[in-house]
Amino acid sequence: MEHFIEGVHNYCDRWCERCVFTDRCRVFYMEEKDRKISAHDPKWETSLEPITKTLEEAKIMLEKMANEKGIDLAETDQEFEKERADKKSRVENHPLMKKSMDYLELSGEWLEKGQVKDNTDKIFQEVNLGIKSMQEGEREILLLRDSLEVIRWYQPLIAAKCHRALLGKEDEYNKHFAEEERDYNGSAKIARIAIERSMRAWASLLGFFEEEESAIFRILASLQQAQQVLERAFPNMDHFIRPGFDE
Numbered sequence: 419m420e421h422f423i424e425g426v427h428n429y430c431d432r433w434c435e436r437c438v439f440t441d442r443c444r445v446f447y448m449e450e451k452d453r454k455i456s457a458h459d460p461k462w463e464t465s466l467e468p469i470t471k472t473l474e475e476a477k478i479m480l481e482k483m484a485n486e487k488g489i490d491l492a493e494t495d496q497e498f499e500k501e502r503a504d505k506k507s508r509v510e511n512h513p514l515m516k517k518s519m520d521y522l523e524l525s526g527e528w529l530e531k532g533q534v535k536d537n538t539d540k541i542f543q544e545v546n547l548g549i550k551s552m553q554e555g556e557r558e559i560l561l562l563r564d565s566l567e568v569i570r571w572y573q574p575l576i577a578a579k580c581h582r583a584l585l586g587k588e589d590e591y592n593k594h595f596a597e598e599e600r601d602y603n604g605s606a607k608i609a610r611i612a613i614e615r616s617m618r619a620w621a622s623l624l625g626f627f628e629e630e631e632s633a634i635f636r637i638l639a640s641l642q643q644a645q646q647v648l649e650r651a652f653p654n655m656d657h658f659i660r661p662g663f664d665e
């Protein structure tokens with residue numbers, strides 16, 4: 419369909435509920451179609467039939483291509499396997515992975531501690547005692563919820579996008595394109611957007627959790643470090659134009 423923006427879903431944050439391009443995104447359209455089918459057929463979602471059919475079709479196509487190119491699919495290419503393992507190791511040991519994983523761990527530990535519920539209860543209590551007005555209480559709860567939603571959404575995405583960007587940079591395929599068109603710059607760009615939004619959300623939590631100030635500052639510092647390493651690793655990410663979002 420012509421109204422779709424080609425590739426818009428490749429450099430988004432997958433937060434469809436908050437996306438302005440749902441009506442121009444092929445992925446959203448397909449997923450919406452699946453949701454409608456499964457609403458009428460509860461067995462559809464757990465049925466393996468569509469997946470099996472797609473896999474069979476892919477297998478036939480792969481065998482045909484391998485035949486044409488004289489490739490033996492059963493044979494292991496040792497050199498290729500070694501190269502792949504080296505790339506994987508370089509990506510996993512890159513300082514950017516270390517920093518983004520540090521953030522994932524630190525933020526995860528904090529979110530699991532349970533202060534969020536205590537703080538929400540405290541706001542309700544202050545409203546009940548008349549220390550805060552109903553509107554003030556509602557406003558605070560909404561801000562708190564929104565900040566936490568942002569933090570939770572981007573928390574796993576940051577490391578995943580950094581990983582994708584680093585892996586892409588290792589890939590020979592990207593070298594056929596001009597720097598500003600290389601896919602890894604798009605992944606790096608969305609990783610930086612996720613970091614910036616997370617930083618704003620953590621900063622707004624500071625007003626709610628005074629006694630957690632030093633823990634939150636540590637988390638913010640880990641995000642800042644990830645951002646600095648990301649910017650050093652992908653100095654040209656700003657030249658990448660994400661379809662839809664940056665046009």
Ligand code: SF4
Pocket residue numbers: 426427430431432433434435437438439440443444445446
């Ligand atoms: S572009 Fe928007 S609608 Fe499409 S997958 Fe990404 S977030 Fe969802």
